[in-house]
Amino acid sequence: MALISDHPTAALSFRDAAWPAETAGNPRFATRWLTHEDAAGPQRNAWRELAANASEPNPFYEDHLLLPALQHLSGNTDIRLLAIEDRLEPGRLIAFLPVKVSHTCRGLPLPTATAWRSIHTFLATPLIRKGCEWDGMRAIVRSLRQAGLKLIRMPHMAADGPVAEALSVLTSTNSLAVATSRSFERALLKSGHDGESYIAESVSKKKRKEYARQSRRLADLGEVTFETADMCDEAAVEGIALEFLELELASWKGRAGTAIAQRPAEARFFFDACRAAAAAGKLFPLTMRVDGAPVTTILNFGGSGSDGTGQFSFKIAHDESYARYSPGVLLELELTRRLLDTPGIAFTDSCANPDHPMIDHLWRERRTMKDVTIATSKFVPSAAVHWAAAVDRNEISAKRSLRAIVARIKRSA
Structure with missing residues (x-):
């Protein structure tokens, strides 16, 4: 039947x-x-x-x-x-x-x-x-x-x-x-190199020195950590989702009225999608914190496939009071290292707009x-x-x- x-x-x-x-x-x-x-x-x-x-x-x-x-x-x-x-x-x-x-x-x-x-x-x-x-x-x-x-x-x-x-x-x-x-075309991450080697080839020496300087200046403010929440813990999943929405709402998107939290249907979708993806083992958040406070968060969703798992960058949000330290770039650099150093991830699709001013300069590969x-x-x-x-x-x-x-x-x- x-x-x-x-x-x-x-x-x-x-x-x-x-x-x-x-x-x-x-x-x-x-x-x-x-x-x-x-x-x-x-x-x-x-x-x-x-x-x-x-x-x-x-x-x-x-x-x-x-x-x-x-x-x-x-x-x-x-x-x-x-x-x-x-x-x-x-x-x-x-x-x-x-x-x-x-x-x-x-x-x-x-x-x-x-x-x-x-x-x-x-x-x-x-x-x-x-x-x-x-x-x-x-x-x-x-x-x-x-x-x-x-x-x-x-x-x-x-x-x-x-x-x-x-x-x-x-x-x-x-x-x-x-x-x-x-x-x-949009940026794609797909390489046989380890994270550090890839970044060394993709980012100029001058830029790497500048990002290292910004990272040190950020560390002067407190302990900088990169964290992934326990996706088996429903409360942790909801906490990450809420934290992301609050960061996005406080950013330029909130001022423009385009933040997810300002649109009830989208907010409900976002929470349900995070819960469902986490339950399926396909939600991959990464947050940079200073003394435990969130500075920037990115959420990736996993996609199944016969040739391995792909990850898809869904959204990124950051606290604009830290803008001078380029927190989005620092988070993407850490994410790049982790993605390339984790076995089984075939590629990561940035899902970004073409000619994106940030990710296009970090990831060399392109998806048409x-x-x-x-x-x-x-x-x-x-x-x-x-x-x-x-x-x-x-x-x-x-x-x-x-x-x-x-x-x-x-x-x-």
């Missing part, structure tokens, strides 16, 4: 037509549409097993981060979870992707599925079993096509991994139109990301796909220009 059920609540409705519970196009792979409740119930073990064997780790689509996001950050959006099951091994998933559906795309009357991202989702690559990248991507596209959807939008997808490679081959061999609206729009059928006009991507590019450019204008206004005030 299949672990993923086909009960009526898993069926979607689109323009008054029931979405198929199974995909008939490939008899080996079955499409299962899951609700939030389905995924949090008996299907959760199958989901976790897939994540542990994924070709590319993505904690944002694992249960410890996605379920709290669905509960607190989805609003009124109807999000459904697309699971692809291997009928030769009932209950064994080969692919998983949360999607939201719209009736149009950038003004075009084309029903569209978008890989769902909350405001705190920094990677939207589907979970696909290693060795099944082609089958997984093909089943995702076929399932959405048979559900009546014409376009698939995949923002914040890793562009340099086996899943993206499988998607490229799929679109080429099936004459599916595809367009990239944005491509960018892209926002891509794909036709589900060769009969969808290529012009429609490229139009949607062009509108996206214009919107991104307009937002970038707006931020620059606002920054200039603030500097001149």
Whole structure:
């Protein structure tokens, strides 16, 4: 008996037509549409097993981060979870992707599925079993096509991994139109060097001397320690979460009104995600303290994968009264040492914006990301796909220009 059920609540409705519970196009792979409740119930073990064997780790689509996001950050959006099951091994998933559906795309009357991202989702690559990248991507596209959807939008997808490679081959061999609206790089830590050797190669001698000086000046104020809380202690987990929120709230984000603590839904998500990740052994905080008082804290989430664990930097916050000592840099340097000196961590994704002024100068490696729009059928006009991507590019450019204008206004005030 299949672990993923086909009960009526898993069926979607689109323009008054029931979405198929199974995909008939490939008899080996079955499409299962899951609700939030389905995924949090008996299907959760199958989901976790897939994540542990994924070709590319993505904690944002694992249960410890996605379920709290669905509960607190989805609003009124109807999000459904697309699971692809291997009928030769009932209950064994080969692919998983949360999607939201719209009736149009950038003004075009084309029903569209978008890989769902909350405001705190920094990677939207589907979970696909290693060795099944082609089958997984093909089943995702076929399932959405048979559900009546014409376009698939995949923002914040890793562009340099086996899943993206499988998607490229799929679109080429099936004459599916595809367009990239944005491509960018962000800092990644992936090296065979130990921590000290890596820092010596990545950071100039002049900068290392300056950071050492700042570290000594900070130590003049009191005992400097780097601590990781006991993630098996629920009170310690909640304490770290609360401490982080307080640091962030007291910073420029609090003054700008963008701190997590100022947004109740985000605060609830944050606490639930920290609890769930800690319970799964996938929350990795690091705090720098002076005489026990927190100066700066960073939170990493762990992502499972067939080739080892990846870590993903979620947020960092610091007490701005210590800004002259560059506490964020000192913490990142210590984190770099620990990450590279800990066996089993395949890589760490900074999840940072491109051209980040701090982490880009510490971590040499880069991860290429892209926002891509794909036709589900060769009969969808290529012009429609490229139009949607062009509108996206214009919107991104307009937002970038707006931020620059606002920054200039603030500097001149």
